[in-house]
Amino acid sequence: MAAPPRNRTTEKAHVDDEALQRYCGAWRDMQCSRxxxxxxxDAFVVGADLTDITLMDAYSGEVVRRMDGLSRPGLRVCAxxxxxxxxxxxxxxxxxxxxxxxxxxxxxxxxxxxxxxNVSSGYTLGKVPATGEHKLLHVYAAAxxxxxxxxxxxxxxxxxxxxxxxxxxxxPMRIEHGISRSSATVGGVVHFLSPATTSAPxxxxxxCDTIAAFxxxxxxxxxxxxxxxxxxxxxxxxxxxxxxxxxxxxRLVAVHHDYPGRTINLWTINLWSLTPNTTTWTKLHxxxxxxxxxxxxxxxxxxxxxxxxxxxRSKKRKKKKEEVRWLCREKVAQxxxxxxxxxxxxxxxxxxxxxxxxxxxxxxxxxxxxxxxxGCVLGFYxxxxxQGEEF
Numbered sequence: 001m002a003a004p005p006r007n008r009t010t011e012k013a014h015v016d017d018e019a020l021q022r023y024c025g026a027w028r029d030m031q032c033s034r035x036x037x038x039x040x041x042d043a044f045v046v047g048a049d050l051t052d053i054t055l056m057d058a059y060s061g062e063v064v065r066r067m068d069g070l071s072r073p074g075l076r077v078c079a080x081x082x083x084x085x086x087x088x089x090x091x092x093x094x095x096x097x098x099x100x101x102x103x104x105x106x107x108x109x110x111x112x113x114x115x116x117x118n119v120s121s122g123y124t125l126g127k128v129p130a131t132g133e134h135k136l137l138h139v140y141a142a143a144x145x146x147x148x149x150x151x152x153x154x155x156x157x158x159x160x161x162x163x164x165x166x167x168x169x170x171x172p173m174r175i176e177h178g179i180s181r182s183s184a185t186v187g188g189v190v191h192f193l194s195p196a197t198t199s200a201p202x203x204x205x206x207x208c209d210t211i212a213a214f215x216x217x218x219x220x221x222x223x224x225x226x227x228x229x230x231x232x233x234x235x236x237x238x239x240x241x242x243x244x245x246x247x248x249x250x251r252l253v254a255v256h257h258d259y260p261g262r263t264i265n266l267w268t269i270n271l272w273s274l275t276p277n278t279t280t281w282t283k284l285h286x287x288x289x290x291x292x293x294x295x296x297x298x299x300x301x302x303x304x305x306x307x308x309x310x311x312x313r314s315k316k317r318k319k320k321k322e323e324v325r326w327l328c329r330e331k332v333a334q335x336x337x338x339x340x341x342x343x344x345x346x347x348x349x350x351x352x353x354x355x356x357x358x359x360x361x362x363x364x365x366x367x368x369x370x371x372x373x374x375g376c377v378l379g380f381y382x383x384x385x386x387q388g389e390e391f
Contacts, residue, residue, distance in 0.1 A: 052067065052068045052069065052070070053067040053077065053084065054066050054067070055067075055385075056369050057368075058337070058339055058345055058355075058357075058368065058380070059339065059357070059368065060368060061355070061368040061369030061370075065102060065385070067084075070086060070095070070097070070104075075087065075088050075093065076088070076121065076122075077378060078123045078124060078125045078136075078180070078378070079125060079378040079379035079381075080124065080125030080126045080134065080185060080379070081125065081126065081134050082098065082099050082100055083096055083097065083099065083125060083154065084097040084099060084378065085097075085123070085125045085136060087123055087136065087138075091108075092108050093108045094106075094109060094136075094162070095107070095108075096134075096154055096156060098156075099381050099383075099385075100383055100384055100385060105156045107155070107156070107162045109162055109163060109164075119141065119142060119143075120140065120141050120177075120178060121138060121140045121177070121178075122138070122140070122176075122177030123136060123137065123138055123139075124136070124137045124183055124185065124190050125137075126185040126188060126190055126216050127185075127188065127216075128188045128216050128217050129187060129188050130188070133153055133154070134153070134154040135152065135153050135154065135216045136152050136154060137149060137150075137151050137167075137190055137214060138150050138151065138152075138164070139171065139175065139177035139192075140177070141177070145174065147170065147171045147174060147175065147177070148166070148167075149166075149167045149171060149214070150164045150166050150167060151164070151165060151216070151219050152164050152165065165219075167214070167220065167221065168218070168220045169220050169221045169223070170221065171192075171221055172212050172221055172222070172223055172225055173210065173212050173225060174195055175192035175193070175194060175195070175212050176192060176193050176194060176195045176196045177192070179196055180376075180378075181244040181245065181246075181255075181332075181334050182196055182244060183245055184245035184247045184252060184253070185216075185247055186247045186250065186251060186252045187250065187276075188215065188216045189213050189214065189216065190213065190214045190216065191211050191212070191213050191226075191245055192212045192213070192214070193211060193244075193245060194206055194208065194210055195240075196241055197241075205225070206225065207228070207230075207235045208228075208230070208235055208236060208237055208239045208240040208243065209227070209228025209229065209230045209235060209240075209243055209254065210225050210228060211225065211226040211228055211245070211252075212225055212226075213226065226279065227279065228243070228254055228272075229254050229256070229274075229281035229283070230243075230256065234258075239256075242257040242259070243255065243256055243257075244332075244334055246334065248271075248273065248335065248337075248338070249338070250276075251275075251276065252273070252274040253271055253272065253273050253284070253335070254272040254274075254281065255269065255270070255271060255272075255333075255334065255335060256269070256270045256272065257269055257270075257289065258286075264289070265288070265290075267289040267290070267296070268286040268287060269287040269289055269292060269333050270283060270285070270287075271284045271285045271287075271335065285360055287333070287358065288363065289333075291358070292333045292356065292365055293330040293331070293332075293333055293348050293350075294329065294330050294348065294350070295328065295329025295330055295350065296329060328350060328351045330348045330349060330350035330353070330354075331350050332348070332349040332350075333346050333347070333348050333349075334346065334347045334349065334377075335347075336355070336377065336379075336380045337382070339357065342359070342360075343357040343359045343360075343366075344357070344358045344359075345357055346358050346365075347371070347377040349371075351373060352370065352371065352372060352373050353370070353371035353372075353375065353376075353377075354367050354369065354370050354371060355367070355368055355369045355371065355377065356368065
């Protein structure tokens with residue numbers, strides 16, 4: 001495949017409040033809800049211990065609804081539109097939860113085409129804007145690394161027909177299908193980055209920020225790859241773990257953790273927005289990394305070997321504590337949404353995690369909820385939540 005033409009990248013140095021709100025509105029394709037019968041609001045969905053799923057208010061962190069035992073180890077959970085999906089590739093299990101009502105539907109069917117001990121799977125749930133249909137995309141890889149995909153339409157009305165079917169084409173490059181922040185759904189199109197590991201084989205013409213796209217409406221992979229926003233001097237294999245994708249205000253957003261040199265004050269989380277129907281990326285904002293993530297208040301100390309030469313047990317103990325603190329720092333910030341008061345909900349990840357509200361105008365960052373070790377934020381939902389009993 002010939003390399004696609006280079007995308008144009010523009011940088012917007014200053015973004016006023018109106019522009020920031022326009023670019024960074026609500027994240028509509030992710031799961032959450034807020035307390036109140038028939039009311040609207042913002043909340044996020046947290047998965048814990050591989051089994052329990054909780055809806056939490058985005059402003060206070062209070063629990064809105066519990067879904068304990070919805071999943072179990074070995075199952076995959078994904079969120080999209082206004083649904084949560086629990087699926088297993090091996091035995092055909094498929095459960096769907098309507099976030100607004102809390103209704104659970106069991107759509108278990110026959111096994112998918114992806115069977116076998118050496119098959120790795122990834123699932124993405126999205127909504128087709130033109131029809132309102134929810135579709136589940138399953139990308140799987142065989143032991144030799146080759147990737148295939150299948151899709152099904154979620155039908156909860158009892159009409160049947162919920163069966164896996166092979167997509168009309170294969171992924172145009174090797175994609176990262178096992179890490180949720182490596183993909184984002186915008187306008188019924190699922191976008192994927194390449195594999196997150198720097199040692200993974202790379203297809204010809206594929207850079208660290210190259211993006212592949214799958215159209216849920218046509219159930220086909222788009223043959224032309226899309227270039228990401230990184231400047232040419234940063235487009236190397238080592239940058240891939242620092243990249244993620246998000247859907248923000250109806251636009252595809254690339255998130256880049258940028259670490260130039262060893263000066264923490266220069267380290268930022270850059271948000272780039274793709275202008276609809278173009279190949280132009282615009283830099284929306286650069287968030288100082290130490291304003292969002294914990295553990296970055298001080299710069300890393302010198303290499304342990306250099307300190308060891310200076311001798312002294314006290315120095316070694318101090319150095320060990322510094323090393324542990326540095327290793328346990330929060331490493332990734334994934335934007336979730338712009339909430340109603342103009343702040344950005346961000347999921348901070350490290351040994352443990354937290355959801356914080358960051359004000360891009362002042363730099364203030366308020367923690368609203370902790371995410372325990374092993375937990376994850378599945379998504380964000382803005383809409384009404386019907387009254388009813390908890391799960």
